[in-house]
Amino acid sequence: MELTRRHALAGAAAIAVSPMLPAAPVRAGAPLADKQAPSYYRYRVGDAQVTAISDGVNTFALPETFVLNAKKDEVNAALEKAFLPKDKVSIHFAPLVINTGGKLVVVDTGNGPGAFASSKGNVGQFASNMAAAGIDPKAVDMVVISHFHGDHINGLLTADNVLAFPHAEVLVPAAEWKYFMDDGEMSRQATDRMKGVFANARRVFDAGLKKKVTPYEAGKDVAPGLQAVASLGHTPGHSSFILSSGSDKVFIQSDVTNHPAVFVANPGWHLMFDQDPAMAEATRRKVYDMLVADRMRVQGFHYPFPANGFVEKDGNGYRLVPAPWSPVI
C-alpha cells in the first residue's frame, strides 16, 4: 500500500476523507511574531525563589582586543567550537530577583532605560521582563549591586532619573564605593573607557541616588541567606554571592567570567573589561575549581538566559552545563 496525500485527499485506499468536514475559512497566512517570549525563569533554592530576568543581548563586531592575551583567530575558534557565529560576539545580561521568603531582593539592574531606547529594545529589557514576571518594582526591599559597570547599575534609575525601586535600600560593595567615589583615583585614569566608568558611576550614585546607599563587606549576609563573597579583579570591589536555604545553595558569580563559550572554556584569557586581568584570572580559577569540587549550581550575569548551570572540568578549562529548564517550579 502506498498512500500519498493525493490518494488520501481523493478518498483512496483506507483513508476516509469525510465530505462533512467543514471548509476552512480563507485566511491570510498567519503573521510572523515580532517579539520573543518574555525572558524570565524561576527556580527554588530551598525556601527561597530565584527569578532570572533577561536584560537582553548586545551583539557587536568582535573587537581585536576582546581578549587581551589571545588572537582574534583563537577567539573565533572558541566561538565556532561553541556553534556560535564568528567575527561577532553576543553579550547576554541576566539580573536576578530573589524572594528570600521575607524580602524581595534585586541583584544587579541591567543596562537601563537609556540603553533600551538606543538599542531599540535589544538591551534594557529588565524592567519589561520583570513586569511580565508580575514583579512590582515598588515591592522590592533591597537592590544589591555586584560592581559599578554600567550594565549592572544603570537600571537603578528610570528614564526620569529617579530610583527605579523607590522603596528599596541600595547595597553596594564597600571597596567598590571607596574606589569609584575617590576623586584621586578618578584623576589618575588614563583611558576614555575608565574615565567613562567613573563618570557613569557618579551619574548614577551621586546625581541620581544622592549617595543614599549602604556599603556592604564581603563575608557578610547582605540579605537573609545571601552572603557577599569578594571576587576581585574584574573591578576593585567586584562581589559574588552565595544564596543558601537549608542544604540548597547557588553561587551567583556576577562577572567572574563573561561569555562562557569564551572564558569558562579558557579561564586564562583576559577580557578587555577586566580592570586587573591577572587578579581576575586568579579569582576565576579559584571560583571555578570550587564550583567543580562542590558541584554547586552557578548563576552567571553574562551567561545566556536563564543563565544557570553546573561546571565541569574540560581539558585545561571548564565547561558550563546549562541546567535543564523546568516548565514547572
Added chain:
Amino acid sequence: MELTRRHALAGAAAIAVSPMLPAAPVRAGAPLADKQAPSYYRYRVGDAQVTAISDGVNTFALPETFVLNAKKDEVNAALEKAFLPKDKVSIHFAPLVINTGGKLVVVDTGNGPGAFASSKGNVGQFASNMAAAGIDPKAVDMVVISHFHGDHINGLLTADNVLAFPHAEVLVPAAEWKYFMDDGEMSRQATDRMKGVFANARRVFDAGLKKKVTPYEAGKDVAPGLQAVASLGHTPGHSSFILSSGSDKVFIQSDVTNHPAVFVANPGWHLMFDQDPAMAEATRRKVYDMLVADRMRVQGFHYPFPANGFVEKDGNGYRLVPAPWSPVI
C-alpha cells in the same frame, strides 16, 4: 576605611543617608510565585519561524528497565554526570508551531488535556503555552504527527474529544498509519503497553478524528519547506523532519533520542519505549553522525525546553550543546 551597614545607616563615614528618604510602607513579604514563566521560545530558520512550546515535564522513579541494555547504576551514573538527580528521570516534551510564511504548522501535540488534569498541570501544557504565545488553534493549517505514541498525538483532541485544531489537515506517517490501523498487527501484540498504544491510537484517530487524516511518505515535503525523513525503529513509521528556508535549516528529530543526558551521551543504549531497539540505535547513530558532520541545528521533542542545539562527538557518544537563548528574535 571600613564601612559597615551599621555605619552607613547611622550616617557615618562618607555615606549620606538622607533624612528626606520616604519611609517604605510596611509590607508583608512578597509571596513566592506559584507558576513558571510561560514556556515558549521563537527562532528563525531563514524566512520561517519556529516556536518551541513546552508541553511540560513528567518526573517518575527510574524504572529498572528504563534502558534495556544498561544497569540502573549505569543510568544513574549518566544522570549524575549531567548534574541531574539519580533514581528518577524527568521526561520533557516540546511540540512545535512552525510558521512557514504561508502556513501555520503544528508538529506533534503533546500529552493532551486528560494528562493535564491527571498530572495537575505538570504535562499537557501545550494548549496553555500556545495560548501564552498568542497562537490561535483555529489558525493552524496543518498538524504533522511524527509517530503514534500518546505524548505526540493526545493533544489532537480537546477534553470534549473534538479536534483541538478545527481547521487543520492532520498528516500522519503512512507506514505508522498502516501498522497501527492493521487489526492483524494489533491482535499479535503480547504486552499490555503495546496493546495500550494500539488502543490509544484508535481512540484518537478512529473514535476522535473519524480517520480524517492525510498519510505522508518520507522524502516528501509535508508542508512548505518541511521535508519528512524516515527515522525508523522507535516505531515502525517514526518520522523526523528537515525544515529548510534559504540556506538555513534545522533537523527536527522527534524521538530519535529520548533524554539527551542518557541517550545522546550513550547512543548504544536502548530505551524501553523503542519498539525495535536495534533499528532505533542504527537510526540514532546515522542521524547523529550526520548532525555532527553538517553542524546542523537539531530540535528534539524530548530535549529540555527550548529543546534545540547542536551536536558534537564526545568519546564513544555525543554531546548536545544547547543553543543560547536569544531574548530578541
